[in-house]
Amino acid sequence: MGLMLERIHLTVVQAVEQHGSLTAAAKQLCVTQSALSHTMRKLEDHLGTPIWLREGRSLRLTQAGQYLLNLANRVLPQLNYAESKLHQMAKGERGTLRIGMECHPCYQWLLKVVSPFLEAWPDVDVDVKQKFQFGGVGALLSYDIDLLVTPDPFYKTGLCFDAVFDYEQVLVVPNNHTMATREYIEAEDLRDQVLLTYPVTPDRLDIYTQFLNPAGVVPKRHKTSETTDIMLQMVASGRGVAALPRWLAEEYCTKLPLALLRLGQGGVDKQIYLGTRENDNNVEYLRAFIELARSY
Amino acid sequence: MGLMLERIHLTVVQAVEQHGSLTAAAKQLCVTQSALSHTMRKLEDHLGTPIWLREGRSLRLTQAGQYLLNLANRVLPQLNYAESKLHQMAKGERGTLRIGMECHPCYQWLLKVVSPFLEAWPDVDVDVKQKFQFGGVGALLSYDIDLLVTPDPFYKTGLCFDAVFDYEQVLVVPNNHTMATREYIEAEDLRDQVLLTYPVTPDRLDIYTQFLNPAGVVPKRHKTSETTDIMLQMVASGRGVAALPRWLAEEYCTKLPLALLRLGQGGVDKQIYLGTRENDNNVEYLRAFIELARSY
DNA sequence: ACGTATCAATTAATTTTACTCATGGGTCTT
DNA sequence: AAGACCCATGAGTAAAATTAATTGATACGT
Structure with a gap:
């Protein structure tokens, strides 16, 4: 046996x-x-x-x-x-909060939450991961991470998602662009534009799923950039346009000649969600992190 | 060390x-x-x-x-x-195909595919599971099952979903019901009806997500039944109405006094998907199962 | 309240296992 | 053809796991 x-x-x-x-x-x-x-x-x-x-x-x-x-x-x-x-646990330490990111631009936002968290919980370390073999939800389910930051919640038994942050997704164009003075644009307006995004599949890009696809519009070209800095440098130099959270884009407006336009007349509204396992509901520092994130 | x-x-x-x-x-x-x-x-x-x-x-x-x-x-x-x-593997057997079901009525359909599969692959066993701690996707990701049958695909890195079966979701009513002679119904018509469904949360019931919720309609009452047989017995005896795949409901029409109505003028169309891990792409009998399922 | 049964910890003896050393037979390199 | 490299094997040994026997503690029945 x-x-x-x-x-x-x-x-x-x-x-x-x-x-x-x-x-x-x-x-x-x-x-x-x-x-x-x-x-x-x-x-x-x-x-x-x-x-x-x-x-x-x-x-x-x-x-x-x-x-x-x-x-x-x-x-x-x-x-x-x-x-x-x-x-x-044996040493009485709280352990490590492993955060997974499924949302490129959220990184900047996350940093602002992590820093007060580290102060409030000196015995909890934070680790941030960005690549997952089976996506963020898979990482959560297989205990590779404890917290998932995502704009794309996925309600399943055993998982909780809390909305912690509302923001508007806007189009970033160079401020000498022909559309720069308009208040908002329509999907059609992007038909002859070069679109810059982070390098992920289009079905996970809000500008496609919420704006372009419903109108059946495809931009002239689609280029990708890993980092926000480079992406917006490209935009400023007239190489294309990008869709980003307003709060993120605004930070760059002071440094670069950029203009921000609403996507459609009503604008595109988004939320950031924090995903956790139900099993971890009673982990103090995890709840605390979510509270902290919500208060921003 | x-x-x-x-x-x-x-x-x-x-x-x-x-x-x-x-x-x-x-x-x-x-x-x-x-x-x-x-x-x-x-x-x-x-x-x-x-x-x-x-x-x-x-x-x-x-x-x-x-x-x-x-x-x-x-x-x-x-x-x-x-x-x-x-x-x-050592004994040269192919192993076990572990199928997870996220879709109550699909069980009947599955049986029709499993039986020729077992003949074609005598050295592969089939095991069907229905309960998952973290939902079907979780079960797939954590290797608890190898194949997921679901009406609700969830595209994530590392997973594939193949649509294998189209069907129409219809409303089943007793054939002496006041609506029994109509061709289709509107969501409003269900406001004063008792709705019978399988015992899962409403957000996973198509009749809600695709038909009632968009129209803002809530039925008079909502009862649940584990089995299709009982559910349709209840319908036949005037205790309520149910939404089921047309092919499934039609089988019962010969035995019970039932009538089938389209949901909305255009009807509600659905697909069954088979989910697998990309890692298993080269597992022969798995591909074969999907092919077999598609050919029905 | 007393005897009995049950359960976990402990000690010491014993068995089993894991590891090393020494060696041999391959294969690839130059 | 020599030397370097790699894996397999067998025997001896050190280490670890397991057992048997016992103790102490707690629950339970009468």
């Missing part, structure tokens, strides 16, 4: 993949190559299938091995994090 | 919670109580925090212990499933 698939096995598969050989993995793990060879051999016997094909002096993962590697990449981070979190 | 949090620890925490005592857990795991006491004691020393409060002769989880239990409930199923899947 032997359980057999252990943490060490996943660790080895992962380390071998990372370092290229059993020997290198062994050095990394501070044991001999022989130890790992024995250990993995036992697992292979137990499973009844090899994990690697021994080709000359190198190892290539079998299908079973690839499955193990995939498992390792999913499970090991959880174990590692849990262990460190338990250590933190 | 001692790694320490092992599978056995999670197993013990889970087993103690399940069986109420260390002794019972030990029996379950085919070891002595002493062994578990030692093992867990070592972990507590390593972490620096107790896992249980010893109250008289019983154990109560500390906060750290609860965290461990939560971790165990998330991680152990993955390890257990992985181990059995690897054993299957």
Whole structure:
């Protein structure tokens, strides 16, 4: 009645993949190559299938091995994090608030909330992540993050979303642009414009989903930029137009020759949501963060 | 450099919670109580925090212990499933296709696809699950299922959704109902009707999201029923009306005195989607299932 | 209130396991 | 063809896990 698939096995598969050989993995793990060879051999016997094909002096993962590697990449981070979190709990520390960002421009806003939070909770660290294998919701569900900042809430059992921030999405144009003096623009007006956005898929860009798509309009060209600074430099120099939160764009208006226009007569209104797991409802510092965010 | 949090620890925490005592857990795991006491004691020393409060002769989880239990409930199923899947792979079996259902009436449709699939892939088993802690998407992301049947796709990085089935959602009324002879109804017509649905939240019922809510209509009463049979028995006996897929309702029309009405002049059209992980794109039998489903 | 049953912790003895060392057989490089 | 590199194997040993036996504490029944 032997359980057999252990943490060490996943660790080895992962380390071998990372370092290229059993020997290198062994050095990394501070044991001999022989130890790992024995250990993995036992697992292979137990499973009844090899994990690697021994080709000359190198190892290539079998299908079973690839499955193990995939498992390792999913499970090991959880174990590692849990262990460190338990250590933190033991020392009486509050732990780390892991924040995931699904919203490029929110970063600036987040910084303004994080800083008073760190003061109010000196024993809680903050960690911000931006890339997720399965999107922000996936990261929340698989405990890779504890809090998700997103303009795009997704109500599912086990998750809570709180709206914490209202803002208006506006179009940013150079202030010598032909449209610069208008109060608002229509979707049609963008048909012959170059649109600058962050590099994410159009279905996650509000300017498309809420403004252009309903009107069936596609801009002349679509360019992307990772950073707001560069993006607005491009706008100022007449390379295109961009859609950003008003509060963010306004900060740049003092530095760059820009004008802000409403999107449609009524404007496009947005909210930022904070997503959490229901399980974490009673985590004090998490609730506190949301309260703090709401009060801004 | 001692790694320490092992599978056995999670197993013990889970087993103690399940069986109420260390002794019972030990029996379950085919070891002595002493062994578990030692093992867990070592972990507590390593972490620096107790896992249980010893109250008289019983154990109560500390906060750290609860965290461990939560971790165990998330991680152990993955390890257990992985181990059995690897054993299957070793024996040359294809494995199990775990299907999650987020759509009550789809069950009937699914059965029609599963049966030819089982014939075409004799070495693949099928398992159908209906309850998910974090919704269908969560189950997909955390590898609790491999395929999600849903009317409500959710595009996220790492997931694919394929539309496999178009159908019309219709209103089912008894055939002696005052509206029974009409071709279609308006939302207003439901204001004084009793509505029968499956027991899920209204935001996941198309009749609300696509028909009633836009018109701001609330039915006189809302009753729920777990099964289609009972629901339509109720409809036939004049206790209310129900919204169901046309193909499903039509099957009952031969047995029960029912009439089907379009929802609104244009009718409400729906699709069933099959959700998978991008990672599984190359799993033959999964692709085959989707193809098979599409061809119906 | 007393005896009995149950449960967890502890100690010491024992078994099992994991690891290292030493070695051999491959393969690739130059 | 030599040297470097890599993995597998077998035997011995150190370490760890497990057991058996016992204790102390608590609940329960009569």
